[in-house]
Structure formats: structure tokens, C-alpha cells
Amino acid sequence: MQLSFNKKKSSAIRDSKGDRIFSYFNAVIMTLISLACLYPIWYVLMASFSSTAAINANLGKLLWPQDFSLGAYQMTLKHPLILSGFRNIFLILVFSLPLQMTMTVLCGYFMAAKNVMFKNAIVSFFMFTMFFSGGLIPMYINQRDLGLYNNLWALIIPGALSLFNAIICKSSIDVIPDSLTESAHMDGAGDFRILTQIIVPVIKPTLAVLLLYYGVGLWNNWFNAAIFIQDNDLLPIQNILRGVLLANNQSLNQGTQSADVVNQFAETIKYAAISISTIPILCIYPFLQKYFVKGIMIGSVKG
Template identity: 40%
Template sequence: MVHKKSFGEHAFDITNVVLLFTLSAVTLYPIVYVLFASISDPNQFVQHRGILWWPAGFSLDSYKMVFENPNILNSYLNTLFYVIAGTTLNMVMTALGAYGLSRRNVMWGSLIMILIVLTMFFDGGLIPKYLIVQGLGLTDTYLALIIPSAMTTWNLIVMRTAFQSVPVSLEEAARIDGANDWTILCRVVIPLSMPVMAVMILFYGVWHWNKWFDALIYLRDRDLFPLQLILREILVQNDTNSMMTSVGGGDRMPVAQTIKYATVMVATLPILFLYPFLQKYFVKGVMVGAIKE
């Protein structure tokens, strides 16, 4: 029997479609605006007023200046190192901690978990953290952005809950076959928790990619700066002079505007390209890690 929708159901469907379309447009337009502005002709762009529906002229000179800037390229490589090394360490530490705390026969496991959760509500503050990093000799090193943030409490809780959902019978069967904890973790628990692992990689990767405050606090050597800190200098401090050495004085202001948008696109595109590959794991991974059956 075919169900015939009532007037109220049709009205709800139409309202839902309009609302979702509006939200999508509001979310997408800032990205489209930055993209169009970055490829616009600088002189035509600064004269444009109102909504930008298409590029004002066309020019890739801003991207050329961005990629010719040695600070951008060096900071890009630094950020890639921070993302890869930091995410790898995060995943190893979080997986080890989550596996140990998810086992049902761990001594004082509940007490340890309570102490870990308390760190979400109580923090020593910036100055004690800086003194610890300085005392360990990590300031002005790559490790200053990796070691202090080796694991986050929330991600540990999510992964621990996901590991707890793995059937105990599988662990018992593996132990009967002679498997130790390393084998159970690597060959049983992690393969069955791949959606959560993928989401954790995304969370940690985006976190490292966008992180700039720690670099501002711990780093003084510009050769170690991540991309986001250079981006902050360009957008907040309006420092674009190093990229406009070949631009005449009268054209500097228009070119500086498009350079800012081009830099934003260069800093954002890698993360935008990463999302589609992990999207299929995203919802499933978060739900598995957040709900215990």
C-alpha cells in the first residue's frame, strides 16, 4: 500500500529542503568568495563592491607570489612534518592508553580513568606548561609542538569506549591461540575499530594543521614556524611585503588583498581534500566511540 503524504508532510519536506539549502549556501559561500577573490585581478577586485559571484577579472599572480615566498614553502614543509609526526605519536599514545584502560581486569582502572577525566576540567595554565617545556629543553625545537600534545583526554575516552565494544570472546579466543596483548591490540582490536581510528586521524590531523598558538609561545626561530603562524602574520599583522618585492608602490595595496586570499586557499585546500576520503568513516566512527551497547 502506497502511503500518500499529507499536506503537513509535504510542507515539512519543502521547509526542510529550503532550510538545508540555505545553510549549505551560507556555509559554502565564504569558501567560494575566498577562491574567487584569490584568482581575481587585484585592481578590479579592490574596486568591486557587494557580493562576489564570479572572479573580478582573472589573475594567478597572487598564487605565484605566495609559492615564490620562501617562508610559505618552508612553513608548509614544517606543517606537514608536524601533522605527520604529531598525528602518528597521537595515535600510538591514544591507542595504547585506550587499550590498557579498556581491559576489564586492569588494577585501579576506574581510579586512573577518573584522574584522566579530571584533566578536562582542571588545568595548570599556560605559565606552568611553558616552564615545563622550557625545563625539558624543548623550546625552539620541532618537539615543542609534538611532545606536549601527545594525547588529548577526549579522544582517549572516545577510543577507549570503542575498544570496550569489541567482544570479549574474540580476546579470549586470541589468548587461547597464544596471542599476547600486543597481538590482540594490533590484530584484533584495531582492525575492528578502524572507523574510530580514521576519525581520530582526522581529528588529530586537523588539530595539528590549524595549531598556531603553541608555535607562537614556544618558537622563536622562523625556520621552525608552521604555516598557520605565517598565515597569521599575513592576515593579522598585514605582513605581505616579502611577497611583493617586484610590485610597484601604487599596486601594492590591491595585490596585498588578493595575496591574503591566495594564502588562505593554500592553507585550507589540503584539509578540504582530506575530508572526502575519511567522510565514510566519520559518522560511524563517532557513534561507535560514543555509545556503548
């Protein structure tokens, strides 16, 4: 029996009136939430290009710079420790990120491995460190006794591994079919080759997200440097900008600017410092955004 097929295009399924109302309502709500999140960033950016007098005179919304000027950025960047702060944070990123990613992948691969002797006991020990720690004083004494006090390595070595990120990496590895690694073992590949040539390329989106997590964490971290770093020349940029925010008039008046010039940008210097510390991360995110959703969701559902 020969079947005949209708070549006409089937009409698209139309949404009901209730579905359309919900979609419009949802779009309006999400737009308002997005504006509420974006406007503070826009306000800080516009205020950084304004003068203190204009900001004080305009206490309402700020959509465009008032009395446009680059004076706040010029004075902030003239701070003698700004360049050393950027140098230190870039050194921390250069040494920390490869170390953190390597440790995370190795730990995730171990936790995802099967038929490993004493695996449960070792993983339980790992998990114990997530919930309990010695505290700040033992950590300080440990850093001092290891010779890491007042050294950039104090900001690199202790944070070499985040177990939470290793668990994310482990969940991503669990999604990979066992047949893929088993066939590689049968062909004579060792664990190192399987990890570097099979697993790492497959979980690349997850690694991109973890790289973003680690990078943002290192960039925003100022507390450890405030505890373990004594010399101002070794402080990362966040600690320098924090000093600018707390005492901008005194810290920026280095004798090269008159008091009137400093006072002219006393308020907007704070906004310039916030912009300098935020914009680099905002510029990096678009390059990793395509991996973000895929990487954070991989491993959440198996099947």
C-alpha cells in the same frame, strides 16, 4: 491447512500531506543553510583570483573572479618562508600523527580493559588532567627546562595524547563483544596481538575520524608555535600565513616586486593565503568522509 499468499506487490505506504510539506520545508531550509556555509568559502576562492581594484569596485556578491589573475598566489608563494612553513608542518604531521594515534589506541585500550589493578585510580588521574592544568607559564617553563624551546619537538611531544580522543577510542572498543577477546585469550593471544589484529581492524572507522581530528588540529594550530618557536625558519605554515595576513605589503615586498605590483594585489593576497591554508584539509576530507559518520556514532548506542 494450506495458506495462500498474494503475489501482488503491496502498494507503498504514501506519506501524508503533512509529511510531504515537512520534507519540502526541511529540504529548503537545509539548502539555504548549506549555501550560507559554502558561499563564504566560494567568495574567498573567487576573490583570491581577482585583483584588489576589482574587489574594491565590487562590494556585493562575488560569483566569479573579477579581472582574473594568479598574481596573489604568485606573490604569496614567493614569500621566502612559505616553503619552510610547509616543510615544518609536514614534518610535524609525519612525526605527530603516528605518535598521537599510538598513544590514543593504547590509552583507550587500557581504559576499556577489565580487571586491571588500580584502574579506577589511574583513570581518575587521567580525567583530572582534562579539567585542570598548570597554565601557560608553567608549561612554558617546563618546555624551556626540557630543552624543547625553539624546537619542533615542542609542537609534537606535548600534544602526543588527547584524552578526549582516547575516550572516543575507548567507547568504540567497549562495543566489541567480550567473547571475541576472551576467545582470543583462550587461544593463547596476548594483549598486543589482540590489540593489533582484532581491536584495531574493528575500530578502523573511529581511528580514521581521530586521525582527521588530530590532523586538522595540527594544521590549524598556530598558538603553540607563536609561544615556543623563536626562529622564523622553524615556524609552521599557519604562522607564516598569519604574518602575511597581518602585514602583507611589508612582508611580501622583498625588493623583487615594485610597490605598484604589491599594491595591485594587497587585498587579494589575504584571500590567497586563506585558500592556501584551507584547501589541503578540504582535499583530504572526502577520502575520510565515508568513515566519518560511522566512526563518530560507533559506541554512542550499545545493544
